[in-house]
Amino acid sequence: xxxxxxxxxxxxxxxxxxxxxxxxxxxxxxxxxxxxxxxxxxxxxxxxxxxxxxxxxxxxxxxxxxxxxxxxxxxxxxxxxxxxxxxxxxxxxxxxxxxxxxxxxxxxxxxxxxxxxxxxxxxxxxxxxxxxxxxxxxxxxxxxxxxxxxxxxxxxxxxxxxxxxxxxxxxxxxxxxxxxxxxxxxxxxxxxxxxxxxxxxxxxxxxxxxxxxxxxxxxxxxxxxxxxxxxxxxxxxxxxxxxxxxxxxxxxxxxxxxxxxxxxxxxxxxxxxxxxxxx
Ligand code: PDD
Numbered sequence: 386x387x388x389x390x391x392x393x394x395x396x397x398x399x400x401x402x403x404x405x406x407x408x409x410x411x412x413x414x415x416x417x418x419x420x421x422x423x424x425x426x427x428x429x430x431x432x433x434x435x436x437x438x439x440x441x442x443x444x445x446x447x448x449x450x451x452x453x454x455x456x457x458x459x460x461x462x463x464x465x466x467x468x469x470x471x472x473x474x475x476x477x478x479x480x481x482x483x484x485x486x487x488x489x490x491x492x493x494x495x496x497x498x499x500x501x502x503x504x505x506x507x508x509x510x511x512x513x514x515x516x517x518x519x520x521x522x523x524x525x526x527x528x529x530x531x532x533x534x535x536x537x538x539x540x541x542x543x544x545x546x547x548x549x550x551x552x553x554x555x556x557x558x559x560x561x562x563x564x565x566x567x568x569x570x571x572x573x574x575x576x577x578x579x580x581x582x583x584x585x586x587x588x589x590x591x592x593x594x595x596x597x598x599x600x601x602x603x604x605x606x607x608x609x610x611x612x613x614x615x616x617x618x619x620x621x622x623x624x625x626x627x628x629x630x631x632x633x634x635x636x637x638x639x640x641x642x643x644x645x646x647x648x649x650x651x652x653x654x655x656x657x658x659x660x661x662x663x664x
Contacts, residue, residue: 415478514550515633521554570618620647
């Protein structure tokens with residue numbers, strides 16, 4: 386059964402539990418994580434929670450809950466839901482206080498949803514997805530997984546209206562990431578992705594792919610690359626908790642490789658599935 390949680394109480398997803406003065410609602414003043422459970426087991430939960438705590442610290446959000454408490458809360462929720470294949474969305478905000486930009490002296494709010502994970506359609510996986518390039522209009526601190534997603538939403542919607550699955554963002558002449566994914570190119574057998582810095586989210590799936598590449602001795606380079614290099618790539622793929630490893634076969638009007646998912650991308654996805662099966 387899909388479930389919600391808000392400040393100490395498990396609730397149904399349609400229950401009205403968030404007060405108007407919740408700062409997540411008023412300001413988007415908070416941080417979040419999305420964690421996937423496969424067959425009842427979490428995928429890289431510690432890494433997700435470490436990133437959440439880092440994000441919280443970096444927006445000066447003081448939580449009394451630590452990694453262990455958050456971990457236990459999520460496990461409790463997933464057990465209650467009885468869902469085996471699910472996505473947990475966890476949101477921490479600066480609490481409930483009458484609207485004022487300055488930090489209030491109140492406890493943080495913790496919200497969570499546990500929903501059945503809907504796998505991407507087989508067609509998307511087998512055929513790969515189309516993307517467009519857009520200017521990265523987000524703020525300078527995209528390494529923080531903040532609730533403020535307006536530029537991401539606008540770019541994703543623009544992509545959708547252009548018949549595309551994702552927008553690939555470009556800042557100062559180099560590719561940063563997707564609106565909700567990290568972006569990789571393959572050139573002459575080498576996997577290339579943008580280095581971790583303030584302008585991109587340090588994706589947990591990115592980390593998993595890097596580990597796989599290292600274990601299999603596949604060349605993996607973290608370097609800045611231009612939209613031109615993107616268009617000339619042999620293969621492109623994106624990663625995220627929900628998309629896992631997803632081939633990109635088109636960028637704007639340019640077909641990538643043969644227009645079908647690349648070999649290395651497909652084998653990385655196969656390896657990713659092995660990691661999931663071994664959880
Ligand atoms: N998004 N970059 C951005 C901007 C993201 O929002 C995400 C994830 C990623 C990939 O991170 P990870 O591999 O840790 O999921 C990269 C999640 C899935 C979301 O907002 O739904």
